[in-house]
Amino acid sequence: MKISELSRRSGVSIPTIKYYLRDGLLPPGRATAANQADYGEEHLRRLRLVRTLVGVRRLPVGAVKEILGAVTEQDGDLHQIFGIVTDARPVTQQQKQARERERQEAGEETGGVTDARELVAAMGWEVHSGTAAIRSLGEVLDALSDMDSGIDWRSLLPYARLADRISELDVQQMEGVSGVLELAERAVLVSVLLEPALLAMRRLAQEDKSARLFGGGSEEGEEE
Amino acid sequence: MKISELSRRSGVSIPTIKYYLRDGLLPPGRATAANQADYGEEHLRRLRLVRTLVGVRRLPVGAVKEILGAVTEQDGDLHQIFGIVTDARPVTQQQKQARERERQEAGEETGGVTDARELVAAMGWEVHSGTAAIRSLGEVLDALSDMDSGIDWRSLLPYARLADRISELDVQQMEGVSGVLELAERAVLVSVLLEPALLAMRRLAQEDKSARLFGGGSEEGEEE
DNA sequence: TGTGATGGATAGTAGTGCGATCCATTATCC
DNA sequence: GGATAATGGATCGCACTACTATCCATCACA
Numbered sequence: 001m002k003i004s005e006l007s008r009r010s011g012v013s014i015p016t017i018k019y020y021l022r023d024g025l026l027p028p029g030r031a032t033a034a035n036q037a038d039y040g041e042e043h044l045r046r047l048r049l050v051r052t053l054v055g056v057r058r059l060p061v062g063a064v065k066e067i068l069g070a071v072t073e074q075d076g077d078l079h080q081i082f083g084i085v086t087d088a089r090p091v092t093q094q095q096k097q098a099r100e101r102e103r104q105e106a107g108e109e110t111g112g113v114t115d116a117r118e119l120v121a122a123m124g125w126e127v128h129s130g131t132a133a134i135r136s137l138g139e140v141l142d143a144l145s146d147m148d149s150g151i152d153w154r155s156l157l158p159y160a161r162l163a164d165r166i167s168e169l170d171v172q173q174m175e176g177v178s179g180v181l182e183l184a185e186r187a188v189l190v191s192v193l194l195e196p197a198l199l200a201m202r203r204l205a206q207e208d209k210s211a212r213l214f215g216g217g218s219e220e221g222e223e224e
Numbered sequence: 225m226k227i228s229e230l231s232r233r234s235g236v237s238i239p240t241i242k243y244y245l246r247d248g249l250l251p252p253g254r255a256t257a258a259n260q261a262d263y264g265e266e267h268l269r270r271l272r273l274v275r276t277l278v279g280v281r282r283l284p285v286g287a288v289k290e291i292l293g294a295v296t297e298q299d300g301d302l303h304q305i306f307g308i309v310t311d312a313r314p315v316t317q318q319q320k321q322a323r324e325r326e327r328q329e330a331g332e333e334t335g336g337v338t339d340a341r342e343l344v345a346a347m348g349w350e351v352h353s354g355t356a357a358i359r360s361l362g363e364v365l366d367a368l369s370d371m372d373s374g375i376d377w378r379s380l381l382p383y384a385r386l387a388d389r390i391s392e393l394d395v396q397q398m399e400g401v402s403g404v405l406e407l408a409e410r411a412v413l414v415s416v417l418l419e420p421a422l423l424a425m426r427r428l429a430q431e432d433k434s435a436r437l438f439g440g441g442s443e444e445g446e447e448e
Numbered sequence: 449t450g451t452g453a454t455g456g457a458t459a460g461t462a463g464t465g466c467g468a469t470c471c472a473t474t475a476t477c478c
Numbered sequence: 479g480g481a482t483a484a485t486g487g488a489t490c491g492c493a494c495t496a497c498t499a500t501c502c503a504t505c506a507c508a
Binding site (some may be wrong): 013015017019023033034035036054060061062 | 489495496498499503504505506
């Protein structure tokens with residue numbers, strides 16, 4: 001398949017495909033001549049996955065590259081794949097620098113991270129301690145404490161128990177998938193793409209619950 | 225309080241504060257002269273909230289503006305506040321345009337959105353149908369179907385049930401908060417800031433579960 | 449044999465989240 | 479009361495991201 005066909009079948013413009021090729025998001029096609037390359041079905045699948053992660057999940061291109069690169073070289077151990085996918089965080093360069101600064105002036109390990117480790121311990125989760133998720137959770141706990149919200153890691157325990165049950169559903173989604181690449185792709189899909197779906201459902205449920213509890217205040221407004 | 229004190233107390237640089245003032249993220253201080261304005265404690269709180277949403281939750285500045293603007297003018301009905309917060313989605317201009325195009329070529333209402341409505345109906349959630357959350361969920365369902373993942377809205381029902389229980393926790397977090405602005409701030413905190421915390425906990429639990437199920441493949445690597 | 453697509457490279461664009469600088473005005477300290 | 483320094487307001491610039499556009503020599507294919 002030539003690049004024009006790849007473009008037609010995926011709906012992605014040729015310049016964008018070239019950009020992904022340059023950036024290593026898409027492996028180069030099999031070169032048949034100095035100015036000709038051949039792309040296969042797996043390029044199409046990969047391209048669709050990239051578009052999904054960038055377009056729907058809105059991951060930065062760099063993060064998608066990390067995920068896909070790590071996943072395709074570490075093909076074999078499903079747990080490793082989950083770990084890699086789990087560890088890839090969407091942070092831009094600017095934001096990274098800002099984080100650096102904040103971390104430095106906070107003394108390299110904020111109280112929130114310590115609290116996050118306590119929560120992990122309380123839940124009995126066994127994770128390798130360098131996870132980005134712990135830092136991420138730590139940041140939120142720091143912010144909650146800075147804002148005097150009165151919400152601490154203990155108040156998050158009920159949430160953690162539900163998160164635990166969500167993760168059980170997640171690993172169930174891996175059943176019945178055969179190939180190695182298919183498993184990797186499924187792991188990416190389940191752990192990354194379901195994130196916006198989960199948040200969306202939470203928001204829908206929130207609207208429902210808040211209507212039942214505090215609602216009725218002004219109950220017109222079906223118009224958009 | 226002068227701008228310099230606001231900067232010192234918040235840890236936010238003066239140019240950044242000026243930028244927020246320009247963009248309407250922060251209400252202007254009470255002008256005492258042509259080149260002097262006075263800021264109060266509520267400016268400090270607001271600034272901290274902005275920094276939390278931009279820095280920790282990584283919302284685009286425009287989205288934060290929408291949320292805060294809507295929340296502070298609609299002070300009164302807690303359900304309205306939840307709805308507003310719920311409806312603000314972080315989308316950049318570029319991405320918006322891309323969405324526009326995709327929606328046009330898909331005929332203005334994708335199958336995923338229809339599926340999303342079915343899921344909402346199956347859960348018995350009562351929401352006004354224009355919600356961004358439905359569109360968001362629809363996009364994910366579209367992507368899952370495009371990728372032939374075999375995951376459809378029915379497979380998401382177990383997730384939806386857990387999301388429902390999460391939302392019950394969310395509304396519980398509103399208890400014991402008194403003032404109107406305090407309630408609004410709490411609603412923002414709970415529904416927006418807890419998002420990264422939820423995702424982080426899900427990832428931690430995923431790592432734990434995947435280790436228990438598929439793990440043991442290569443169990444060294446405590447080093448970071 | 450020529451026409452148009454291809455790969456590869458370089459440059460340009462729009463949008464975001466600031467930081468830097470300039471300016472006239474004005475609080476403030478001596 | 480005069481120097482100093484800070485303030486509000488404005489404009490410019492910068493780094494980064496995700497593309498888009500253009501150019502070019504080369505080559506398939508009709």
